[in-house]
Amino acid sequence: MAGPAWLADSFAALMLLTALYCAGRLAAARARHRPNEQDVDLVHVLMGVAMAGMLAPHALVLLPGVAQPGGTLWDGTWGLVFGAATVWFTARVARSYRATGRLRPAGSHHLPHLIMSMTMVYMLATVPRPAQPGGPAMDGSAGPAVHFPVLALILAQFMVAYVMWTADRLPALAPVRAWRPAPAAVPALALASPAAASPARASPAAASPATGSHGGASPAGSGASPARPQPASRPPLSLRLASCCNIVMGLVMAYMLIVSL
């Protein structure tokens, strides 16, 4: 990244904090059986670490050259990781499309994660970094331009639009403190027909048709041990903080794309 070192370092620290928080969400979801979206949190952990390395490569000088940001091993490994994430989210979007027959960017909330994963692959593949010959220094000088700069501009515009969209919807997300366990009968209804369960009363986890095994959110009646606390009876991890992670990720990614122009 070309830009002031202190700014890049600050963003790198922010990314590490975000990754740490998302790792905490994963741990809390497993330990306390709290519903969350594990694939998204996992990708946020990985993105946070990778973006921190790309923003502050000098922090990794002790690594061998190929393992530093811009090195073959670094770029190859992370490229594979985010390539896999891209495939995963593509499958999620395709599944949503098959189920509904519609592809709505605003409604299909996996689409932004798909684009973010693709953006990571793009940045790893095209943005020059110090470990590469001719890469920019972190002294405030502009480095060599990124390949396909218009794509970087479009992606940056997408990121800021996504940030605005997400921030606008924050008040629509219920705070965790407002959560209440569902009435006993509702989860079974929800399992049979999500639409049949009143959204005003069903517990969030129980009302999900996409619950599956994510977050260990197997609904009541699915054969799990009755002694074990069911996620449906637990409040989900904070949705607002999850959205804040999206906002931070989107902002920093937009910054990285713009300074690479």
Added chain:
Amino acid sequence: MSEVAVARRHETWPGDPDGGAAGAWQAPDARRLLQLALGALWLLDAALQAQAFMFTRAFSRMLATSAPGNPALLAHPISWSAGLIAQHGMASNALFAAVQLLLGLGIAGRRTVRVALGASIAWALAVWWLGEGLGGVLTPAASPVTGAPGAVILYALLAVLLWPRDRPGAPAPFVAARAVGAPVARALWLLLWASLAYFAVQPAGRAPQALPSMISAMATGEPAWLTAVGHHAAALLAGHGLPASVALAAALAVAAAGVYLPPQAARATLVLAVVLAAAIWLVGEALGGILTGASTDPNTGPLLMLLAVAYWPAGATPDRATQPAEEGRRGWPDRPGSRTASPR
């Protein structure tokens, strides 16, 4: 576990201590979407302001170039502020980027949108003067092709037109009229586009080689394909500066008068306005110079297009362009019957 599944509208959560605000949340209507687009442009500006170039003395030198040609009363503060920024380049630029970031995020928040829009007007006016030299409108070199009357004044204009307030009375015929009323909104549009037409035929712009020279100059330093676009356009217009300027002014004048026409004709002129803005942005402004790494904003093109959308006449039936959205109408495709909102 899908977050779609766990998301809930405020009012659907019993015991919500913020229940008072719960019922107020609405799916974004057309004006809110335009506000979000304006906020996204502020965020983009913040990212552009954080580029390496802006932290160097070259940025203050760039600001200082807007002083020459302006009256001394206006030019002196521009030179003074440019000198101040040169002395404190790092801190001042970080402050500028932070302000623009806060403006964008403020517009994103529904509780803060008024404050943010108000602050954006004040900020835009200050930058229009001290950073852009009033967009060069008082200099003989002003041209819509190169960004007159200045991008940042359009941010202020949009903030006024998208102010979250509705005038009492009949539904507004277009979004931009909701806050200030149709007569004022139309007058503002006419003033803006008529001034663009006026600038297009200024002496500095209508000389035989003026327009091609402007276009060539703006294309310098851009990626090869964009430079080629600029150079081809300049070659096409070489020696035809006067007829090209007159034709451009005529088209801008038609766009200016369009909002006073019946809806069908108004839509046609608004499409013309969008096409003109897109052409100016691509050919004249070279995408605002964003791809050079030394631009603080995308210039006037996207803002003019956003303005045109704000003036798009509403249909015969009340729709989301002029009426607040019906709360809770939105459902989610992967949850039949759901009334929930997704954070992602």
